[in-house]
Amino acid sequence: MASKLLVDIHTHVYLPRYASLLRSRTSVPFIRSSTSRDGKLDERLLILDHEPSGGRPVGPQYWDRDEKLQFMDKHGIDVSVVSTANPWLDFLPASQASTLAKELNEDLEQYCSDSPILPNAPIKRLYGFGLLPLVPEITTKSLLDTVEQISKLPHLRGLIIGTQGVGKGLDDEALDPVWTAIEAAGLVVFIHPHYGVDNKAWGDKDNGHVLPLALGFPFETTIATTRLILSGVLDRFPSLRLLLAHSGGALPQLSSRLASCIDHDPVVASRLKHDARYYLGKLYLDAVAYGPEELGFASDVIARSGRYQTGASVTGPAVRSLGSQRMLFGTDHPFFPPLNSTEKWKSVVENLDAIDAVQGWTQTDRDGVRGGNAVALFNLVG
Template identity: 45%
Template sequence: MSRQLIVDVHTHVYPPSYMALLRARKTVPYIHDPAEGADPRLIILSSDDDPATPPDERGRPVDASYSDINVKLDFMKKHDIDCSVISLANPWLDFVPKDEAQEWAERINNDLESTCADVNSEKDKSLFAFGALPLSAPSSIVVAEIKRLRTLPHIRGVIMGTSGLGKGLDDPDLDAIWGALEETQLLLFLHPHYGLPSEAFGGPEVIARYGHVLPLALGFPLETTIAVTRMLLSGVFDRFERLQVLLAHSGGTLPFLAGRIESCVLHERKFVANGGDTPGPKRGVWDVLKTNIFLDAVVYGSAGLQAAVAAGSHDRLMFGTDHPFFPPLHDEDEKWPSVTTNYKAIDSCFGEKDSESIGMVLGGNANRILKLGFD
């Protein structure tokens, strides 16, 4: 792969203020500090907090890569990444009490902005960020924070989970937020967190037996697919035609299932178009995929990436790593397989001769879409 601009749009960081917030908690999400000499444990999924599991073994170990921006920069250098668009990882601020949400959102977003400003210079634009939203607060506060974020020089969008205000993304109360995002033209980075009920995988015992494989490999992609489909069915993309959404993990299973979703919509008798009494969507899945939705390239294989390209186009796909999750398990000096696998998938998907498309996915698209300012 020839050297081209590489921009990582899916890379997380927990600022020190957020780490302190998690350390002060005793219920999910929280950080458990084990015996001296061991890394803290991050417990962010309900399945991680099994009382039968000793506290020192719950969740996942959290080292400096989660919060130290210098570790992030070293990771970027090791993997030839020129620029990262950092974002708070799940579960964001969804759990914060409503009377504290505004304060924490401002604090976290100011931390992200100052981190980018401290690292960047006129000639070196290494970091930008997606802001976090105070979704447990009244929607007027969320809208105000979106408009404030638009004024911060290094913020290029917002990150959000699939529960919205707690009722899913087809909740009519989200319209004010969709409107603010459309007005400011801030990109919405939609990321899963809640997964599927443990019963979908056989119950807590089955999940415990196989670790994070089932909820992460299957639960997260299906969560994203369901959330976006609910947006479509409720007419969000009809009412907000200029809303721009970046879907994590190449859109979950949406690219592969788009045709099936479209067919079911066209045949659904409950919708007004077929004589029913439910409005139903006016725009089709394929139209939305090619107009409102961008996908990251965090899919770890050429088959999934080909589906993503077919669903949208190569100029709507952006490289990502999901750092600091999925680190190497053995040699600390080796490159991360979660990153090199995505590089290989991009090469395999387009072929060595299509260097232009490869360059667009690696960095050109992000530079254009997020207005990063690289020549």
């Protein structure tokens, strides 16, 4: 039964405590409240600079658990692994971030622990990614205490982080004790973008948020993960379980170019234990790519990684089926809602259709990407 579940691992929540904080602010990130002409409360979320239309309309679907469950029911989703959305705690001073992280982790545990149990499996419908207070001037002890807290909360199976680390990125050696603790606890680290790339790259034309979201977000993930690889984090922590948003951004497409550049650069040519392409097989990718060809290509890149391990004797074409084992379905709910309330969400329909249409995946592979891989990765057994 568990191998046939539909599990959404990329789905967000703004818990009431977090939403209240955003309402109390007047600069990004914040929730702006006003009254519409017909006297109704109009709340708008602004988490990026220059939000179109004065911000994103927000309501109970952002924080109400029943709304999340109704969305899941409408789309046949059995289980969701929910996470606080960007920008997390990045905008807070260290002392406030530390306190709020622990409070929000307890809130998320409650959100999940009180959720229903599936009728045909001993599995809750909601699990979660905790928060780390990764902000400048935070103490290592505070970070380690929070990792320990998350590891002891039974319905939190990982943690979500951005790309800034404690101010110098995820390749900062100051994070090594944190990676050590996360690896030892067996937690999954969901790496998610927020900052994109320099806005000057998008030019002067008004294209809404298409360029920052479609390109800036995945480019940010690509750069952050490449820096992790180059710094040797995956060599020092070989059991670290990293899950990348948006199917790893552009990293699968650029991984061979990356490997060639490393080989030709004396600064880094001898730094890593393996060819750079090997490390993509150590990663997990969400399947939020919207097209079967993109999913198939990412699957191939994962599948071929074994041949790039130093001393490997693997030859022949990559077995696409093997790569599917590190890919997991996601929706990015509650972002990108349909224009009509009766419609199903394109982020669900298109990503499921893409999984079903990947050439070379067996039905077992598709079932794995839809949910079986998540059941195994997050140990969803109660």
